[in-house]
């Protein structure tokens with residue numbers, strides 16, 4: 001393959017977090033720990049019953065120092081923003097990078113599906129994205145996380161013993177055995193370090 | 207996910223489809239298009255897009271099958287109750303001032319949106335003076351839209367959405383329940399013209415007061431979105447209304463300045 005060699009020091013252009021049952025608590029902690037000057041866009045997808053306005057925005061607002069919103073179709077990813085996947089649409093990353101939405105059939109019984117988001121990000125951003133998969137009771141996201149890793153991106157999985165629901169992390173560990181398996185507090189640090197790389201790349205050599 | 211050769215073959219396939227069948231998918235949003243092409247490869251048991259292209263070019267029935275993969279027929283009645291409430295409460299008062307009305311529903315798919323709007327207009331006393339153009343590029347979808355028959359197990363959700371959207375009666379007033387299907391009252395579609403029209407290749411055909419085009423633009427890239435929005439602008443009368451899907455907007459459109467936000471949170475715009 002042509003193109004740049006994939007180096008583990010590539011600063012991600014986006015950090016993607018996926019989860020399902022029991023994920024909101026972890027996600028709140030991760031987002032809550034982010035400093036106000038955290039530049040890297042963060043995209044959060046948590047399976048929730050469809051409703052508007054989304055329960056996710058309600059649960060997370062006030063817990064995070066960064067701007068928080070559901071992206072519109074074609075919206076470019078902007079720094080210092082946390083994007084929440086809207087209910088009842090698939091969320092994808094397209095060229096730009098910008099967001100794309102679709103109402104295609106559910107994948108893994110889910111819309112939005114974490115696989116759909118992660119696979120699109122892997123295909124568009126390659127090594128310039130990072131993925132985290134946390135608590136959940138279904139296997140959505142495992143294949144997507146694998147795709148990110150194969151494209152050279154960094155990936156982490158919540159330790160199933162530390163997760164409210166272990167099935168989602170376990171499915172991901174089975175598919176991508178080389179991923180970092182981290183406890184919640186370590187996920188918070190890991191995500192922060194990914195962002196720090198963008199301002200001073202040299203600090204990235206952990 | 208596939209890459210490399212796939213990315214080379216993809217534009218070639220779209221070009222071939224365009225040359226042979228005049229369907230133009232060349233400016234569709236890439237990331238979701240790629241997923242659907244992967245599904246099509248699997249469905250037709252092709253190892254590569256080139257192999258699929260070979261079949262599409264030589265076997266017209268494969269192209270018919272491809273349409274089902276390339277276009278997404280997912281729809282619901284009264285999807286997003288707030289949108290229909292806003293139409294009823296904020297747009298209908300303007301529509302009332304016209305002696306006769308024309309409405310365009312591009313990308314009407316299997317018709318759920320058409321019947322939703324027809325019911326709303328009937329309840330507001332406007333359906334009798336309204337002509338609705340319901341258009342799509344998928345002929346199978348148009349047939350289903352025209353038939354107005356939906357599986358009974360979807361009706362509970364539709365009824366709930368209808369009530370949330372401010373429905374004045376009971377949805378069951380508008381259909382007859384058969385063995386496992388609900389057949390919508392044909393008087394609802396007396397003023398509906400179902401026809402083939404592509405936002406990618408066709409032009410404006412009528413002046414209308416209202417366009418609802420929901421969850422169609424998300425499948426286009428920005429260039430094709432601009433083409434479609436230009437058609438909407440040229441088709442709408444001055445002060446006519448455009449309703450988009452919940453996550454669609456004119457924010458990133460080249461023609462944003464030609465529309466005003468009318469009900470911002472429901473993506474209803476008014477032509478300036």
Ligand SMILES: C[S@@+](CC[C@H](N)C(=O)[O-])C[C@H]1O[C@@H](n2cnc3c(N)ncnc32)[C@H](O)[C@@H]1O
Nearest residue numbers: 277281282313315342343344404405406420421
């Ligand atoms: C997801 S459906 C939207 C259904 C309905 N409007 C709704 O919101 O429930 C998208 C529809 O757009 C149609 N479509 C795709 N490309 C089109 C084009 N170039 N011109 C017109 N319709 C198109 C597809 O065939 C499909 O029926």
